[in-house]
Amino acid sequence: MKRLLLSLAILLISAMAFAGEGMWIPMLLQHNEKEMQEMGMRITAEDIYSINHSSLKDAIVLFGGGCTGEIVSDYGLLLTNHHCGYDYIQQHSSVEHDYLTDGFWAMDRSQELPCPGLTVIFLREMRDVTDKVTFNVNDDIEETERQRLIDENIKKLVADVEKTTDYKVFVKPYFLGNEYYLLLNEEYTDVRLVGCPPSNIGKFGGDTDNWVWPRHTGDFSVFRVYANKDGHPADYNPDNVPYKPAKHLEISLKGAEEGDFAFVFGYPARTSEYLPAVAVDQEANVIDPIAVKLRGEILDIYNTYQEQDKKVRIQYASKHAGLGNGWKKWMGVTEGINHFHGVEKKRFYEESFRQWCLESRGRIPYLHLLTDFEQKYKELEPYRVAYTYLTNAGLNIEIMSFAGYFNRLSQVTKETPQEEIDQMIVSLKKATAEFFKDYYQPIDEEVARTMLEEYLNHQPADFRPGFLNEIQDVNAYVDQLFNKSMFVNEEKVNKFLDNFKPSKAKKLQKDPALIAYQSMINFYREDINPPMSAINNDLSRMQRLYMKGQMLMEPEKRFSPDANFTLRVTYGKVQGFKPQDGKNYRHFTTLEGIMEKENPDIYDYVVEPKLKQLYNTKDYGRYADKDGTMHVAFTASVHTTGGNSGSPILNADGQLLGLNFDRCWEGTMSDLVYDPDICRNISVDIRYVLFIIDKFAGAKNLIAEMDIVE
Numbered sequence: 001m002k003r004l005l006l007s008l009a010i011l012l013i014s015a016m017a018f019a020g021e022g023m024w025i026p027m028l029l030q031h032n033e034k035e036m037q038e039m040g041m042r043i044t045a046e047d048i049y050s051i052n053h054s055s056l057k058d059a060i061v062l063f064g065g066g067c068t069g070e071i072v073s074d075y076g077l078l079l080t081n082h083h084c085g086y087d088y089i090q091q092h093s094s095v096e097h098d099y100l101t102d103g104f105w106a107m108d109r110s111q112e113l114p115c116p117g118l119t120v121i122f123l124r125e126m127r128d129v130t131d132k133v134t135f136n137v138n139d140d141i142e143e144t145e146r147q148r149l150i151d152e153n154i155k156k157l158v159a160d161v162e163k164t165t166d167y168k169v170f171v172k173p174y175f176l177g178n179e180y181y182l183l184l185n186e187e188y189t190d191v192r193l194v195g196c197p198p199s200n201i202g203k204f205g206g207d208t209d210n211w212v213w214p215r216h217t218g219d220f221s222v223f224r225v226y227a228n229k230d231g232h233p234a235d236y237n238p239d240n241v242p243y244k245p246a247k248h249l250e251i252s253l254k255g256a257e258e259g260d261f262a263f264v265f266g267y268p269a270r271t272s273e274y275l276p277a278v279a280v281d282q283e284a285n286v287i288d289p290i291a292v293k294l295r296g297e298i299l300d301i302y303n304t305y306q307e308q309d310k311k312v313r314i315q316y317a318s319k320h321a322g323l324g325n326g327w328k329k330w331m332g333v334t335e336g337i338n339h340f341h342g343v344e345k346k347r348f349y350e351e352s353f354r355q356w357c358l359e360s361r362g363r364i365p366y367l368h369l370l371t372d373f374e375q376k377y378k379e380l381e382p383y384r385v386a387y388t389y390l391t392n393a394g395l396n397i398e399i400m401s402f403a404g405y406f407n408r409l410s411q412v413t414k415e416t417p418q419e420e421i422d423q424m425i426v427s428l429k430k431a432t433a434e435f436f437k438d439y440y441q442p443i444d445e446e447v448a449r450t451m452l453e454e455y456l457n458h459q460p461a462d463f464r465p466g467f468l469n470e471i472q473d474v475n476a477y478v479d480q481l482f483n484k485s486m487f488v489n490e491e492k493v494n495k496f497l498d499n500f501k502p503s504k505a506k507k508l509q510k511d512p513a514l515i516a517y518q519s520m521i522n523f524y525r526e527d528i529n530p531p532m533s534a535i536n537n538d539l540s541r542m543q544r545l546y547m548k549g550q551m552l553m554e555p556e557k558r559f560s561p562d563a564n565f566t567l568r569v570t571y572g573k574v575q576g577f578k579p580q581d582g583k584n585y586r587h588f589t590t591l592e593g594i595m596e597k598e599n600p601d602i603y604d605y606v607v608e609p610k611l612k613q614l615y616n617t618k619d620y621g622r623y624a625d626k627d628g629t630m631h632v633a634f635t636a637s638v639h640t641t642g643g644n645s646g647s648p649i650l651n652a653d654g655q656l657l658g659l660n661f662d663r664c665w666e667g668t669m670s671d672l673v674y675d676p677d678i679c680r681n682i683s684v685d686i687r688y689v690l691f692i693i694d695k696f697a698g699a700k701n702l703i704a705e706m707d708i709v710e
């Protein structure tokens with residue numbers, strides 16, 4: 001029976017692992033090549049990643065530290081998502097020049113807008129350095145000491161390699177610390193906004209449709225990478241020239257059929273596919289629901305005020321999108337894990353792992369892991385809950401987190417060098433301008449009342465920051481907070497900064513918003529972080545061992561390491577899905593669907609008049625599908641996660657089919673448990689992107705520089 005159970009479990013897990021699961025390391029892709037080619041791929045692993053000649057990897061960048069972008073012309077033209085370019089579009093927007101609402105198009109290079117702070121990073125090379133990083137450690141060494149040795153080895157290795165290259169050198173752990181790879185990166189810092197559609201296109205469906213299929217979002221924006229005259233990275237300078245890449249992507253106008261091979265090449269941020277059941281259960285059924293509830297309440301408040309006032313709508317657009325994104329995703333995770341029995345599947349697998357351990361004496365170190373996990377995660381839970389309240393309820397009170405910027409200034413004494421003070425003042429003046437540009441006090445007051453109430457009602461006194469324990473009456477506290485604090489008044493803050501002397505630091509120390517902030521930070525530093533780090537320290541050792549055990553149990557299986565914000569290839573098929581009995585999703589949507597959703601009274605569903613006109617005259621040009629319609633978005637069974645936004649989805653020939661921008665809500669549990677029957681990524685069809693650039697915006701200058709294959 002036990003044997004049967006074991007083979008059944010392995011069969012089940014292996015079946016799950018096939019078709020779609022896995023985020024593969026590009027330099028090791030030759031191991032997947034056969035499978036990829038069997039699925040339809042017509043290029044080689046070497047065409048995707050090579051250090052000997054140009055390959056697709058030379059066209060892929062980490063965009064803005066959080067998304068992926070790809071180069072589509074010989075002049076550094078870059079595509080990413082609208083929501084990835086959002087902050088930079090917003091930076092250039094005001095009520096007079098509302099690029100978020102109206103879109104923006106540079107009709108020649110002189111009109112492109114510099115974006116200070118925006119960077120793109122190219123991976124130039126990676127190397128397996130596991131042996132060099134772990135040569136003097138083993139699992140018997142105490143964990144902190146082990147980590148110290150590893151850090152020391154990494155530091156030395158990085159210093160050695162840095163002597164031989166101009167690239168930035170990083171070493172990152174893979175397989176939960178069982179392997180290490182070195183990455184050589186090149187970072188470009190002059191990146192300019194070239195174009196973006198109006199939000200009615202780039203964010204069509206808004207937060208209502210976010211994470212949901214069927215989807216009709218034209219989620220793209222266009223940038224350009226600039227370099228100095230020698231092609232090297234340089235900060236913004238009007239004399240810089242468009243960057244000439246070793247490779248840019250070709251664009252296919254052929255579209256994709258159900259069942260076609262497709263792959264995504266980009267920067268997935270974080271997945272946790274190898275967690276024990278108890279951790280998955282905690283995530284889906286304890287932590288996520290708390291964050292969902294708190295954020296949901298804040299979003300309700302934002303909505304009420306945003307609907308009343310156009311200015312407030314712009315001010316809170318980015319904040320709303322940020323909070324709303326996690327809120328909705330986590331709801332999907334809980335639903336998905338429970339509906340598709342994620343915890344039970346893990347338990348079933350763990351049973352087979354336990355049986356495997358019992359088969360041999362040498363496996364004893366692995367045997368106790370599962371029981372120890374139960375214990376450790378139970379210990380961790382109250383701290384994780386406390387942290388969830390702190391970040392979602394406490395730090396979302398804007399006046400308090402803004403006051404936090406002044407924490408260092410409040411510690412200034414007569415001994416502090418004047419130069420240091422001057423620097424602080426300059427950066428605080430900048431932060432002040434940025435904060436007040438997007439601040440609306442009535443929202444913040446209501447958020448403060450609601451969140452403090454939640455905090456007090458749901459966290460015991462020893463699991464919340466001290467200032468909360470002195471509050472008798474939330475309303476009275478909030479009234480005096482906003483009456484007494486200077487952080488609600490831009491003029492007062494600037495005046496204070498202009499006349500700052502060390503003797504005035506005391507005034508800051510008495511400000512109730514800063515007092516609250518300090519109380520939260522101290523609570524984190526003293527009460528939450530130390531026990532949490534100690535437990536996490538134990539857990540990371542256990543997870544590393546568990547990962548190693550899983551790999552030993554199935555030596556034939558190809559394992560893929562969890563995402564860690566490094567470049568990965570994931571592949572599958574263009575495919576619809578059946579989320580529920582009786583429901584069958586087709587793999588693509590069309591412009592007809594935009595017209596069906598149209599509703600002039602609902603902000604998310606307003607259709608641009610010009611788009612309507614193009615629809616009415618069916619003026620799609622060469623961008624129409626062979627069925628005559630304009631395809632907007634499509635789904636595929638490719639394993640993706642946050643960070644993959646903006647990633648190219650490519651066809652069997654390595655040509656661009658679209659830009660990945662989301663996943664279907666039913667499958668967002670794929671960060672914890674991947675299920676190829678349900679998990680789908682969503683991409684905007686490249687033909688819709690080109691149609692908008694060409695027919696809608698008339699930016700033929702951009703079309704002309706791309707490499708379009710009919």
Ligand code: ARG
Pocket residue numbers: 083203206207210211321322324325642645661662663
């Ligand atoms: N859900 C996508 C992601 O995780 C898109 C988010 C931006 N779009 C939005 N409507 N908030 O990033």
Ligand code: GLU
Pocket residue numbers: 067640641642643644645646661662663
């Ligand atoms: N929109 C996500 C991002 O910003 C991608 C969606 C996902 O999490 O799969 O990266």
